[in-house]
Amino acid sequence: MNFSIGQTIKHAILILGALIVIAPFYTMVSYSFKSQREIETGADTGFFGSQEVIIDEFCVHRGQPEREEVKDTLELYPEKTERDVYNILLDEVKKNCTKKPVFFNYQSAFTFAPLLRYLLNGVIVTVSIFLIQVIVALPAAYALAKLRFWGRDFAFSLVLFCLLIPVHAIALPLYIMLAKVGLTNTYAALIIPWTISVFGIFLMRQFFMTVPDDLIDAGRMDGMSEFSIIWKVMLPTAIPALLAFAIFSVVAHWNDYFWPRVVITGERNLFTPPIGMREYRADSDGTFYGPIMAVSTVIVTPLIVAFMLAQKRFIEGITLSGMK
Amino acid sequence: MSGIFLKKINKSFGNTLVLNNVDLEIYEGEFLTLVGPSGCGKSTLLRILAGLESSDSGEVFIGGADMTKVKPADRNLAMVFQSYALYPHLTVSENMLTPLKLRHLSTLERFPLIGPFISREKRNELTERVRKTAKILKLESFLKRKPGQLSGGQRQRAALGRAMVRNPVGFLMDEPLSNLDAALRVHMRSELSELHKALGSTFVYVTHDQAEALTMSNRLAVMMDGNILQLGKPREIYEKPSDIRVAEFIGSPKINIFSCNVIKSNQVEICGFKIQGNFQHFMDKKISIGIRPEHLSLTNDRNCIKGIIKHRENLGSDFFMHVESPNIEKRIILRVSPEEALNLQVDAKVNFNFSQKYALFFNSAGKRVEVFDPNNITNKKIA
Incomplete structure (x- = not known):
């Protein structure tokens, strides 16, 4: 066996880092199993708690x-x-x-507020955002990477510039614009501001740069229009990069608390999961940590499962697009 | 008239002139090769012909019709690319079907889900065409594979197949063999030639490899710096290059160039030897003589050109000797048989000469000039 001190230290640091990252998740899942009393007293009852009936x-x-x-x-x-x-x-x-605390927590998670509705909203919003982002980003990236036209480099530098604008800086003007056209408290308000993703354009452009020109010319010779080249040639070759982008986009908008909080002011039916979580913050009876942690677990599970399924291709995509 | 005609094609990228008023006529059914060093504009010319690039000025006629402004797909030309450019996500048969579907099925018939239902018969017909083409190219057992699972040669064949299925009026090939290993390249050369004979359609082939150009083509066009320097049969180009640059580009190893002085209107001098000819137009000007390595022969006569062997190249069937000679700045290369080469080691002294009729004369502008009376060419050795 090769034993090297350098490697050992590297791994020790990485493991430590991993532990720090995992710790909150561990607590979240563990709390979702425990009773209120166990959580509040901090009794050491292990990961699953004592499961004493309550x-x-x-x-x-x-x-x-x-x-x-x-x-x-x-x-x-x-x-x-x-x-x-x-x-x-x-x-x-x-x-x-x-009942046992675990059943209590997860049952309350779904009964206390319409969690399924929130999850559905989350799916509607993230999927719509991602689909529209793809519909916009792929042709834009294709043009920036493969077509020659006047002002292309300038357009690309604008894309890079837009990468630098923080969302929060333009949130207020965006909100005002949406309010003026009467779109607050609608799905549109949750979706429209995110449909043009400069990050997506940038990422796909970098990937398209690596696609050989011959492939595009072959498509032209075969009789494809520029748009069918995008959807039938570029899209299939870009699946790994697209998957990487999908994870970035879906995670960001599934977890987004800020924007839905801004544009969804009263309509509870439009709450996305993170906003919905506020409903579990009981006011006078104190906070019920168990159910809240159960809700959190339910909310993050789809993302973690999706990542695990796509992990291999996701990493492929990141490496391919040179974003390591 | 159904050949291809390129008329006064001009093209520049920025300030670089890539094609300079190029005229080229390609006869129907011929195998024409555009050959030249990289950057000579041959690929650009092919892409203009294909419609992938637009020329700054000039016209493209295909089958008698003006196709200058017509988009690539409607020119009914097929192209084979250096990198094969197969769609990586489709199987070989789907790759070959793609151009057929786009050509023979309407938008509605190509529509997912309902398309296959309403065009079943047409689709079967197209699949049958793919199968036939695959049979010709011996691709049948690979039809279900994706390009990533094929070897270089098989991908090349699949790319050819995709070009062939739709029966184009012409095939355009952009260095299609340069990604293959040497042995396969030689093999594919003969296969392409046979394919050309079997199909009888026009092939326009771009390469920088003169061996490919000489072996496969009916005619070849030597291009340099955006001009076609010479267009002709391979043998003609090899034996009677019109320009010193053509002479230097075609032939491996390179032709030997000696510069010499015209001393009389009927005589030039090369290394102290005189050649008789008609030089009256070149008085007081430099003239170059080109002699191919295989036309130089060793001799025991000490009165000939002398030199010392500096390097020997063994090709098995032949040896090439690189010889340094006083008064001649460049090394001279001569071909000798393996038997002769046995006694010739590096640093050996050799004498060699050549027969006058093989000498090619180029004027100071690089153009070849005839100096002998065509009815009276002698086999006379120079010394």
Whole structure:
């Protein structure tokens, strides 16, 4: 075996870095398994917690015996007082509302607020953004990489310049423009500002530069129009780079908290997952960390799964486009 | 008339003149090669012919019709590229089908999902054409593979196949063999020639490799600095180059050039030897004599050109001796047989001469001039 001190140190540093990055995720997943009491006391109960059964207060609250119900039951047991019957019924409810913390947390995640709706919104927004970005970026990148026209280099330098503009700097003007045309609180407000991705144009342009000109000429000889060259020749060869861009784009907009917070002001049906999470911040009863962490876990899972599936090609794409 | 005619083609990139008023007529069914060093404009000329590049001025006629402004696909020419340019995401058969589909199916028939339904018969016909072409090129067993899974030679064949399926009026080939290894290149040379004979269509072939140019073409056009210097049959170009640059470019190893002085109107002097001829137009001017390595012969006669061998090149069938000679600035290369070469080591002294009739004379502008009476060319050795 080759043992080198340099390699060992390198790996030690990398492992340490990985641990630091993973730590919050570890806590998030672990908390999503634990009961409120375990979280608040910080008791050392391992990753999965003790899974000691708890009584779901919301469930009990919802199941509270009605006056009618108590009266009906009282007729069957005339020897008992109203109070007794009430307590018996309540105990029944409590028994049904007793569950392990993991079930409580994940159940509340989906019942407390319309999480599925938020997830659906997230999918609609990120997928639309990505598709439109591709529709805009591919032809633009193709033109910048492969066509000769007056002002091309200037156009490309504008693209590079736009890479330097921070989103937050133009958020207010964008918001005002959207408000003027009455688009706030719509999907359009969430999607339109992101449809032109200079990063996407830049990334795809760099990739297209590496595609041999002969391939494009072959397409022209075969009778393809410039647009069919883009969609039928360039797009298939650019899949790795496109996948890399997809991850950047989808992650950024799935996780985006800032922009939806700006343009979605009241319409709860349009909340994206990160905005939706605010709904779990209970006001007077304190914050329920378990359910919140369960929501967080649910929200990040699709991204992590997607990344793992595409990991190999994603790294390919990054290396190909020289963005290492 | 259905050949190809390029008329007064001019093209420059920025300030660089790439093509300078080029005229070229390509006969129907011939194998014409454009040959020249890199940067001579041969590829640009081919691309203008293909329609991939537009000329600054000039006209392109294909089959008698003016195609100057017509887009590449409508010129019905097929092109084979140096890098093959196969669509990497499609199989060989899909690659070959692509030009057919674009040509023979309407937009609706090419539409995904419904297209295949409404054009089933047409599609079967096209697939049949692909199969036939693949059979000619012995590609049948690779039809289902993607270009990445093929060897260089197979990719070359697939690229040829994609060009062939649609029966174009002409094939344009841009250095199609230069990515192959040496052995395969030689093999493909003969295969391309045979293919040309079998198809009988026009081939326009661009190469910088003079061996390819000489072996395959019916005619070849030697290009340099944006001009066609000479257009003719391979043998004619080799034996009677019209320009010193053509003489130097065609032939391997390079032709030997001796510069000499015209001393009388009927006599030049080369290394102290005299050649008789008609030199009256070149009095007091420099004149160059070109002699190919195979036309120089060793002799025992000590009165001939002398030199010392500085380097020997063994090609198996022949040896090339690089000889330094006093009074001649460049090294002279001469071809000798392996038997003769046995006794000749580096630093050996040799004498050689040549027969007058092989000497090519070039004037100071580099143009070849006839100095002998064509009816009276002698085999006379110079010394």
